[in-house]
Amino acid sequence: MKKDLAGVFTDLKDNLEQALKGTESLVDQVAGRMVDASRGIDLKTEHPGDELIKKLQRPVHKIIKEAVNQKKDLRVVTKGIIIGVFRVSRKIREEAHQTIGLITAIIIKAISKGGGDLKSATRGIINGFADVAKEQDLNKGEAIAKASVCALETAHKIDPDSSRKVKKVINEKISGARQIFKKATFKKVSSGNKRTAG
Secondary structure (H helix, E strand, O other): OHHHHHHHHHHHHHHHHHHHHHHHHHHHHHHHHHHHHOOOOOOOOOOHHHHHHHHHHHHHHHHHHHHHHOOOOHHHHHHHHHHHHHHOOOHHHHOHHHHHHHHHHHHHHHHHHHOOOHHHHHHHHHHHHHHHHHHHOOOHHHHHHHHHHHHHHHHHHHOHHHHHHHHHHHHHHOOOHHHHHHHOOEEEOOOOOOEEEO
16 A cells, blocks of 8 residues: 555656646747847847837747647746846846836737736746846846736736736735735726726
């Protein structure tokens, strides 16, 4: 009986290790694709983050579309996109605050357009910026707060359901979520009662 149990635990351990390796591999694959897609982009401009994100919009949409079609874990894919963007150049770190907002907005829009799971993507965004903060020596709390505010504002522009999904994840994953909700700014659209991010 003990041998049988030992075998079960060994199998579980092996399966878990394989799953973790698979997750790490996918993150690195996606991050690598972002770095490859950035080749040839001129980052010697006044705002290299703006230039980079502008040119990476199409690759991001393509990666997310493929991930949705292939039923990949969007938490892992979005994390890989974020890590890849910040690995392109140390210059991106210099205007990290701006870059965080831009790439978060692109991811949320691409997920919505591609019919992906916004909750999973939002978790990936939060996890991705937690890792980027450590890797790039950024303030983790500030990076996650900025990404969360931008994700919420972008989701509000899409529709109320998207906004609810993003807000639910932020509420679950972040202590001090109320402060983030206060920072998110929204204004009324002149036609109708629909609310969008300001």
